[in-house]
Amino acid sequence: MSVTAQSVWNNCLEFIKDNIQPQAYKTWFEPIIAVKLTENALSIQVPSKFFYEWLEEHYVKILKVALTKELGETAKLVYIIKMENTYGNKQPFTEKIPSSNRSAVKSQDVDIPLNNKSPELRNPFIIPGIRNVKVESQLNPNYSFDNFLEGDSNRLGRSAGLAVANKPGGTSFNPLLVFGGVGLGKTHLAHAIGVDIKDKYPEKTVLYISAEKFTQQYIDAVKKNNRNDFIHFYQIIDVLIIDDVQFLSGKSGTQDVFFHIFNHLHQNGKQVVLTSDKAPVDMQDIEQRLLSRFKWGLSAELQTPDFETRVSILKNKLYRDGVEMPEDIIDYVAKNIKSNVRELEGAIISLIAQSSFNKKEITIDLARVVVEKFVKNTKREVSIDYIQKVVSDYFQMDIDTLQSKTRKRHIVQARQLAMFFAKKFTKASLASIGSQIGKRDHATVLHACKTVDNLSSTDKQFRKYVEDISKKLSV
Known part of the structure; x- marks a missing residue:
């Protein structure tokens, strides 16, 4: 059998899979595509520069061992970073970086000078008419990284937040979108990033604002016919932190103005940090062009702490x-x-x-x-585990059966109902729901929810299932 890039990479993956956690493998290795094999150099395609940086920082040793086993001591790994270009070019941005030469990345970093800040720009946080006043960051100093404790549930978000605070606008985590349910620390982490940046870079203009307040400011600006002043103000911010960005759902005017502000900041090397109660894939009534920008950087989920x-x-x-x-x-x-x-x-x-x-x-x-x-x-937030237990008890089966791979109709329907109610009663992402209910992907959860909706309107017995379980979960 001839040796191909795919066969070499498949062998590497087998070795890697046996030596790291399943979730880490799924997150960091499944999206990689083997591109070509030239003598002793394997080229792999990764979806972003962030991906490359994370692999090099956390998995470079295991990659080296795996590749050496396949191609010998002179083995080389070449990253091809392929992502959508910020500047409107239709061609995807491709950058090749040899794993053995980390300095190659440094040489391609470009410092973009900050725009001159005009004293004529209005600050919506001060009384209209007063100009050239320092922007108040609106940050809460009590929210810091010191009291944001790290665990498996938040490690990715906290690590990315620290990286952003160390080099705002200079990492691939731009934007950094932190999402998760109520009370899991999204706002805390957003403030901690801003506070840390202000400590390290006092000259930078950092602003924290809720999406609700941002929307209200925009409405006021339109009423007073100073929309341009509003846009210009936000374009001078070095680090913009917007909390609860899902609040922009359905507000097309605010989404449009935020789209232009976001583009300006991103293209000028400024940092954007967003929080949301759901992942971009689950956001409704947000324009596709805005959602695609949310995905440019990193989306990090905060889960329930163990x-x-x-x-x-x-x-x-x-x-x-x-x-x-x-x-x-x-x-x-x-x-x-x-x-x-x-x-x-x-x-x-x-x-x-x-x-x-x-x-x-x-x-x-x-x-x-x-x-x-x-x-x-306290209003109880129903967990995915609890939902699975209620559905399993209702259909008189154990949770292992509910999560199994079997295609028996009554078990499939029970599993679909568990996914449907998990989406309805929790803030978890579709991917998170799928991974907890039988290790399925987000597309399976989406299909399950549509199936439950369809059967509820056409099947009287199935509608009774939905009503009965809904009552049990609402108690």
């Missing part, structure tokens, strides 16, 4: 507040409040308050009372 991370968050909170608490009580709170960081910290504050006001010692019994009240009074 038990170890929840314990670390609680200990950090107690340390910052100067409060001591027994390990078994910390563990109890962490085990029983799983939904998000906000609720976790809220529960520990309630526990401290109850102890202080009632002059009671913090015991497991007190913790149990407080946690039960807290969970009852």
